[in-house]
Structure formats: C-alpha cells, structure tokens
Amino acid sequence: DAGVTQSPTHLIKTRGQQVTLRCSPKSGHDTVSWYQQALGQGPQFIFQYYEEEERQRGNFPDRFSGHQFPNYSSELNVNALLLGDSALYLCASSFFSAEKELFFGEGSRLTVL
Amino acid sequence: RKEVEQDPGPFNVPEGATVAFNCTYSNSASQSFFWYRQDCRKEPKLLMSVYSSGNEDGRFTAQLNRASQYISLLIRDSKLSDSATYLCVLGGTYKYIFGTGTRLKVLA
Numbered sequence: 001d002a003g004v005t006q007s008p009t010h011l012i013k014t015r016g017q018q019v020t021l022r023c024s025p026k027s028g029h030d031t032v033s034w035y036q037q038a039l040g041q042g043p044q045f046i047f048q049y050y051e052e053e054e055r056q057r058g059n060f061p062d063r064f065s066g067h068q069f070p071n072y073s074s075e076l077n078v079n080a081l082l083l084g085d086s087a088l089y090l091c092a093s094s095f096f097s098a099e100k101e102l103f104f105g106e107g108s109r110l111t112v113l
Numbered sequence: 114r115k116e117v118e119q120d121p122g123p124f125n126v127p128e129g130a131t132v133a134f135n136c137t138y139s140n141s142a143s144q145s146f147f148w149y150r151q152d153c154r155k156e157p158k159l160l161m162s163v164y165s166s167g168n169e170d171g172r173f174t175a176q177l178n179r180a181s182q183y184i185s186l187l188i189r190d191s192k193l194s195d196s197a198t199y200l201c202v203l204g205g206t207y208k209y210i211f212g213t214g215t216r217l218k219v220l221a
Contacts, residue, residue, distance in 0.1 A: 033207075033208070033209075035211075040121075040213070041213055042117075042200055042211035042212050042213045042214050043157065043200075043211045044211070045208040045209065045210070048207045048208060055207050056207035056208055058208060090156060090157070092209075100204075101147075101159050101162075102157075102159070102209060104156035104157050104158070105156060106155065106156050107156055
C-alpha cells in the first residue's frame with residue numbers, strides 16, 4: 001500500500017521563476033492538503049482540495065495555486081518565486097471527515113536563489 | 114496571539130528521564146487535538162490523538178485541559194529514539210494548525 005508520494009524531492013529555482021510540485025495521495029484517500037514548512041517552523045496550511053475543488057485556503061497569496069485531478073492526485077503551483085518561498089512543501093492526504101489523521105509525504109524541498 | 118504556542122526548546126534530557134511538553138491554544142472552539150512527531154528533515158507523523166479524558170499509549174500520555182486551553186504530552190522512560198520535534202496540532206474540517214514544535218534531545 002503506497003503512502004503519499006511527492007515529486008520532485010529537491011529543486012532549485014531562481015527568483016521570478018515558476019514551480020510545480022506534485023502529490024499522489026495514500027491509496028483510498030480523497031483529500032489533499034498542502035503545507036509550507038520554513039526552517040525551524042511548524043507546517044503552515046496553504047490549501048485543501050476535495051472533489052477537485054479548493055475547499056479552504058490559508059494566508060497565502062494568489063501566486064500559490066493548486067489543482068486536484070479525478071484520480072485525487074494534486075499539484076501545487078507557485079508563480080513569481082521569492083526568496084522567502086524557500087521551504088519544505090508537504091502534501092498531506094486524508095479522508096474528508098472530522099478528526100482525520102493526516103498522512104504526509106516526504107516533502108519537496110524548494111530553494112529559491 | 115498565535116493560535117498554537119509551544120516552547121521550542123530544546124529539551125535535553127538523559128535516557129530514562131520523564132519529560133513533559135505543554136502547548137496552549139487560543140481558539141476555545143477547537144474540537145480535535147493531536148501530537149505529531151517530526152524527525153530531522155522528515156515528514157510529520159501522527160504520534161497520538163488527544164482526548165478530553167486523557168489517553169495513554171505505552172510510555173506516552175496526552176492530556177487536554179479545555180478550561181485552561183492547553184494540551185500536554187508526557188514521555189516516560191525516555192529513549193534515544195525519542196529525539197525529535199513534537200508538534201502540537203489543532204484539527205479542523207479543512208485545515209490543521211500546527212505549533213512550531215518542541216525539540217527533544219535524549220542524551221546517552
């Protein structure tokens with residue numbers, strides 16, 4: 001039973017570029033959430049996707065966008081990269097219900113130069 | 114005020130010691146609470162859920178105090194393998210709110 005998989009694991013971009021991160025949820029899960037974790041901080045909620053719709057969004061600018069596909073996989077896109085976007089981007093999958101356990105992927109570590 | 118506050122530590126304790134972490138939260142309407150563990154440069158993993166009645170899982174005990182709006186995690190008989198960052202988490206239908214984490218280092 002495959003867990004949450006993310007790609008790429010590491011990437012380096014320069015300011016102003018765009019990046020797409022990908023996530024495949026754990027088998028059977030229908031909900032994908034994205035989190036940004038800066039060094040020394042806890043994960044910060046970016047947004048959640050369920051039934052191919054963004055259900056809620058955290059305090060992130062419109063440069064951050066996402067998508068969920070019919071097979072429940074998801075993408076996170078970040079445009080016009082800033083140095084401050086350097087972080088570990090974590091995808092978490094779950095069932096769409098209360099008090100659910102989040103299962104995280106290993107993350108995509110983005111460095112913006 | 115932050116929604117979830119934790120002492121970042123680090124807590125350096127000898128093997129076999131008992132250590133406790135607290136976490137305070139500001140939203141009194143919060144309904145679900147968790148402790149996640151995160152090893153260095155790895156993803157967070159659920160350690161345990163926290164219930165009003167308190168719950169125990171082996172050497173780990175979690176407590177919730179709704180009146181004072183804090184949750185706690187107690188680790189007994191610390192092992193070297195317990196060294197990690199412990200994240201306090203408030204659950205919700207859509208988003209989970211994570212604390213900054215408390216670093217624990219268990220020393221031989």
